[in-house]
Amino acid sequence: MSDVMHILIVEDMPTDAELCEREVRQVLPISEFRCVETEEDFLNALDAFQPDLILSDYSMPRFDGMTALLLARARTPETPFVILTGSMNEETAVACMKAGAWDYVIKEHIRRLGSAVLVALEQKKVREERRMTAAALQESEERMRDLVFSIADWVWEVDRNCVYTYSSQQGSDLLGVSSEDIIGKTPFDFMPPDEAKKVRAIFSEIMANKAVIKDLENWNIRKSGEKICLLTNGLPVLDKAGNLKGYRGVDKNITERKKIEERLQQSLESLQKATSTTIQVMVSTIEVRDPYTSGHQIRSAGLAVAIAGEMGLPQEKIDGIHLAGSIHDIGKLSIPAEILSKPTKLTKLEFSLIQEHAQQGFEILKNVQSPWPLAEIVRQHHERMDGSGYPRNLKGDDILIEARILAVADTVEAMASHRPYRAGLGIDKALEEIEKQRGILYDEAVADACLRLFREKGYQLDGK
Template identity: 55%
Template sequence: MKNKSAQKHKKNTGPLDHVNRCNQVDDARRVSEEKYATVVENAPDGISIIQDEIIKFANKRQAEISGYTVEELIGKSIYDLVPPDFVSVIKERVALREQGKDIPEIFHVRLLCKDGTIKETESSTKLIQYESRPASMAITRNIAERKREEEKLQQTINDLKKAVNTTVQVLVSALESRDPYTAGHQSRSANLACAIAAEMGLDQEKIEGIRMAGVIHDIGKLSVPVEVLAKPTKLSELGFSLVKEHARSGYEMLKNVESPWPLAQIVHQHHERMDGSGYPRNLKGDEIIMEARILAVADVVEAMASHRPYRSAWSIKIALEEIDKNKGILYDNTVADACLRLFREKSYQLA
């Protein structure tokens, strides 16, 4: 009797269980939607949904960035939110997206605000389904402050470059007055090193660093006695050991100079060789930075092709044969090939 009563009760509660389950699902959905709304409305970036090039949804941050209210943004064409000269850029991106072609995930957008001002922003978009139709969700970030900081940083770098350039010119003048042979050699080596770097496709910032290091790469010779530098005969073993110290001395002079380029390191390494036979530290291979490898080749070519107090100039042909013969051994393969192309195919002249 008891079992029958329990079974009857269980049957009668079936619909109630279903209602309870439905209520639980509704509660869970409501909590999920509330969490979603909280996240979207308090996001630090603007969020909008765009469909048929019309804004269908915008969060508070999107309104704050643009200066409009959320209500004013809804229904607005995206082309009303960029300056006239930027409309074609947006149309091109929309067309590419509609064709299914890849566009950058993050791109720059000049946002036309309600008060007529233009803000620099970054935007990223993702294809979504909105109300059962294709749409784009756009995330917009105001980067005006970051741009200001970048401009300040660039100005600091420019000021630093000017200061370094002034320091370099002082050092060049000091060496030139003491040893005119070395000063001319540095200038010509720097020009060739920059040409090699450009031939290799290095960026302009690296090339500028190579130029700066090139014009002072022998600055350590300020610590070498003049009578040794200007000696008209072949140097003794002692004299040569003094000259070899110039790479280390140059590093010591430059190591505390603030610079956007590794000047001290380049100067320190420009007599190192790929097989470890160079000086002062017998570095080899990847231990030698690329800027120093480039300067090493330029230094050898210019030195061999120019007059020295202790010998007449050799021909540029002999200098290039030295590079060709020892590429991959003493000199970096890529650097050597670039140097050889300059002279043999592009008629480069030392100047």
């Protein structure tokens, strides 16, 4: 994105175009604007002007916003597109959002245009960072794979006392000594003292069980004093009576791979930190647009973590549940703010648009590199055990355990807390619902763990 923002306005009314420009300049003062009102001028502007953002009137005599939207998606799908209209019914709003509009603003609420523009540009930034992250990780993985395949292996044999009886030339090259310096010695003679003690104990247990040596990493010292890491694999050699004679195997030099893995891990940590920061910005944006969401994700995540701990899940899964819970409503970035903060009950059409947030969350997160299936957990957190949930009507074990846990935590927090169209129902009502729907909508083990936390262990939603 250049320093000067290019804003393309599709509008046939000069006064409306000037009004849009005025509102946008309040949040993006360094901007260049171009206004068009025909399809031909619009297509030319896409190529020549290369807009960073498109603002389009929905209805014009010679052109219309929906056509402009479809043309823009075909030419520049990553350019944010915001619909402007004098009035818009629910059906039209839903159609625009499903067609790919990033947001819509009713002209009588034109002061919301600035915030809508900032949210759209933030979404664009996140998508670009996600693509760059995926490309960087793929490049690093391909480089490491090519390097591993080019490394020659050291073939060796040892007797039952772990003394080398054979060593290929690669062993001499790896250790910087002659074959004669290897034969008659043990692997431990080429290791640092602490490493030799550790590996000897592992070898003793393997040999006592006549087991296979599988991917045993060990550090060795070359004649020059340089440390190298070898990956050892080997098979037991037995006589006809089944007695152990020794081992035959190969060592692969994985020193460079270990260094690359270390650098890659550092890169991953930096990327995860950047992704986490970006996600937090997006979550904060949601909370500004939807006051109800403030604190909901944090409390839901805290309860989900407590349930997972009560169920005895491993820490790795608990960490994934915590992160997924913290961003499970990230898809609400795609929902108009008027709907999120509506103080009355949602219409059927509005609720159908709200339901899109689970799938939209998946779309935002699907390319984020992570040890956990964050995108799937977010997509599945409204699925139910009997198949009555959304967006894919999954049933039973087809739903990830992380999503089943988050579903219960999300329901309890949502019922107990205030929502825009009703006061909070309280924790007792929420727990009654979980108990009533245990084994129907909610996983039995998850529901039982949740009920124990509140009724037997004094858990509170604020985590105290």
